[in-house]
Amino acid sequence: MTWRERVMDVLSHVADPEIPVVSVVDLGIVRAVKDDPKSVVITTTYSGCPATQVITSDIRKALDEAALNDVKIEIALSPPWTTDWITEAGRDKLKAYGIAPPPRGSGAPGLKNAQPATCPRCGSIKTREVSRFGSTPCKALWQCETCREPFDRFKCH
């Protein structure tokens, strides 16, 4: 395993504190691994997301435990994170966890007219948005009209 692969392997085991089924790599917030000087570049999801501080300290801890304590963590704002960077594996994990993955195409104008979510439980597309804002900045509250289950949908961002 190369040094870079080792770092990525460590990061792929650092879970998002709010949605522990996905890792920081799945979320697409790891932007680069540089070897000169040794650093990991991460970006934030939402400007005010309280998970950011926890994520930074969790990455630090994981790197230290893997004897990679010489690797620095840098935070970059640009280009801004988009839900299009969530990996395919990440989208599948969200769905299995009961969270509908975000619609693709974050740059598309008119968030208002986003496609209906597919119910992560029964697969129906007869769903409705209950609230654009949910339990974390990245999720909206939806309900399935077919199985009546409420569910979270990752917001297009």
Add this chain to the structure above:
Amino acid sequence: MTANEALFDYTLRLGDDALILSQRLGEWCGHAPALEADLSLTNVALDLIGQATLFLTYAGEIEGKGRDADKLAFHRDVNKFRNSLLVEQPNGDFGRTIARQFIFSTYQRALYQELMRSSDPRLAEIAAKALKETTYHAELAAEWVVRLGDGTEESHERVEDGFEWCWRFVEELFTAEPADAGLISAGIAVDPAKLRASFDATLAATFAEATLALPKYPRPVTGGRKGHHSEHLGHLLAEMQFLPRAYPDAVW
């Protein structure tokens, strides 16, 4: 004012608008008319506090006196704040809060759309990131304006009253400070007067859908950008700043 001082002042204004409105919206936590509205307003507050942190951190670096975002937020007196008068106004009822949010988020979205092209890379990247969040805020507020305006007689009247109250503070958002001239010509700052057309267009479209009549223009009230605030800001700061001022060494 030197160019550096002007940039500090400009960045402070961006941060203070977000910070003070965030604090106001936080007051709704546990008090909004429905759980969904409660979640929405506090989520907006959270986004704004993130934006405030980014702008105030940068302001502190521009100033170069070792002040970080916390120092600027918690250890500054009322006359040193540069937020607009609109954002410091008390929440009033839900109708007034929604009117204030619609005015502010519509303005802020137009502002960030321009600021993301600033020749100052730091301001540009903060704006590009924040724009995604603010787009949601502006849509949320517009949907509520329609729902209240085109709702019951009572909700129509309340949101109308809300706009009437807030309207005197609109002009300030679209007025540049004299010290901005250099920043605007250098492509660093946005000339707020240029945002007015887009704001007016969104307002007219939303008001038509909401069956609301455009508010009559009262005499505008300004002064926040110069530190001349209404009495409400001092009370807000007394609550917001109490803990770090009383216990300056407190840590999480």
